[in-house]
Amino acid sequence: MxxxxxxxxxxxxxxxxxxxxxxxxxxxxxxxxxxxxxxxxxxxxxxxxxxxxxxxxxxxxxxxxxxxxxxxxxxxxxxxxxxxxxxxxxxxxxxxxxxxxxxxxxxxxxxxxxxxxxxxxxxxxxxxxxxxxxxxxxxxxxxxxxxxxxxxxxxxxxxxxxxxxxxxxxxxxxxxxxxxxxxxxxxxxxxxxxxxxxxxxxxxxxxxxxxxxxxxxxxxxxxxxxxxxxxxxxxxxxxxxxxxxxxxxxxxxxxxxxxAEYFRSQRQRCASFYYNELKNVPEIDLPVCAGPLENHSWHLFPIIIKPGAKVTRNDFIQMMAGESIGTSVHYKPLHRMTYYRDTYNLVPDDFPDTERIWNGTVSLPIYPGLKDDELNYVCGTIKKIIQ
Ligand SMILES: Cc1ncc(COP(=O)(O)O)c(C=O)c1O
CATH class of the missing domain: 3.40.640.10 (Type I PLP-dependent aspartate aminotransferase-like (Major domain))
Known part of the structure; x- marks a missing residue:
């Protein structure tokens, strides 16, 4: 795949x-x-x-x-x-x-x-x-x-x-x-x-x-x-x-x-799949959905690799790519970007929760055309890499 x-x-x-x-x-x-x-x-x-x-x-x-x-x-x-x-x-x-x-x-x-x-x-x-x-x-x-x-x-x-x-x-x-x-x-x-x-x-x-x-x-x-x-x-x-x-x-x-609503509901299907399949993986924190699933547009599904996991976020991305699965990172925070950091003298300690996210965050594929067997392959690969 x-x-x-x-x-x-x-x-x-x-x-x-x-x-x-x-x-x-x-x-x-x-x-x-x-x-x-x-x-x-x-x-x-x-x-x-x-x-x-x-x-x-x-x-x-x-x-x-x-x-x-x-x-x-x-x-x-x-x-x-x-x-x-x-x-x-x-x-x-x-x-x-x-x-x-x-x-x-x-x-x-x-x-x-x-x-x-x-x-x-x-x-x-x-x-x-x-x-x-x-x-x-x-x-x-x-x-x-x-x-x-x-x-x-x-x-x-x-x-x-x-x-x-x-x-x-x-x-x-x-x-x-x-x-x-x-x-x-x-x-x-x-x-x-x-x-x-x-x-x-x-x-x-x-x-x-x-x-x-x-x-x-x-x-x-x-x-x-x-x-x-x-x-x-x-x-x-x-x-x-x-x-x-x-x-x-x-x-x-x-x-x-x-x-638009059809696309959204299809992305929600992907999100539900991830929640079900990954909820018992202790090395990962799943994104918190603040309201009902239907209220979310599900543009992103960012998981967090916890600090104790056997792979780092960067290794994880590399290994997923090795299994032909594309992922991304949202985001390297602006307080870490040269321009904002230097112009406004920003330090990571002032952004503790953003830092926790940044250290482990990886966004998984989520789009209407993603089939259940593909989602299954993504989840299986995640477990193989991380457990
Ligand atoms: C949070 C956020 N704001 C603004 C933008 C800019 O959007 P555009 O590429 O349409 O200018 C993006 C693009 O990715 C975004 O993620």
Missing amino acids: NIPFSKVPLGGNEYKYIDEVLKSGWLTTSSKALRFEKLFSEYVGVRYACAVNSCTSALHLAVEAAGIRKGDKVLVPSLTFTASAEILRYMEADPVFLDVEYGTGLISPSVLKKALDKHPDVKALILVHYGGQAPLMTSHEGDGILDICRQKKIILIEDAAHAFPAKFNDRFIGSFGDITCFSFYANKTITTGEGGMLVTDNEEIYKRAKIMRLHGINRDIWERFTSNKSSWEYDVVAPGYKYNMPDVNAAIGLAQLEK
């Missing part, structure tokens, strides 16, 4: 919709992107969606539209991809890195409260839904992440690169914070090849993001070429960016969106 770490599920209407785009003769942002925005916002249950060329772009537009500027402090977990923090540096703002909870890999309300006591001048939180699930967002007692942000008047920006479709209680992620950003990168839960989406209920934020998405021009391309006002006439109201999503990509996104 040969089991890659990730494999894109295609086979729906991708070819049909791309064909429609090619035949239309209009390859950049147009009706497919508009439709993708409309259907995505309806799916999530949010008023506005802005399709862009990556989640990184969406996050950049989010902090720009939220008014994060030079010298502002913004909380961000250390256990994440660099995009979650680098966009703060684009604005010359400063990330304040947080430890995450062992088990879920999420920022917990207690870590957030402590951080806000220590840094009362923080402007915003970038909340990463690590692996595809949300932490406690709201509660009757008012001690969820969203509750705390509201009480302390902190802007909540959600990095939901892993979390579509995912829910907290009965609401989709994307309908909680001030702004939420999704990724449609090739290995994500639904893909457009490269792509992202910014969603918000705030009209001002939406308008600003839409303008900044396309050079700071006050009319978007589609509107310019379809309205009866002359197409050459536009104004530039800010030095914006070039972040729009082309229709070829949106066509793939529309097809993927139709199957």
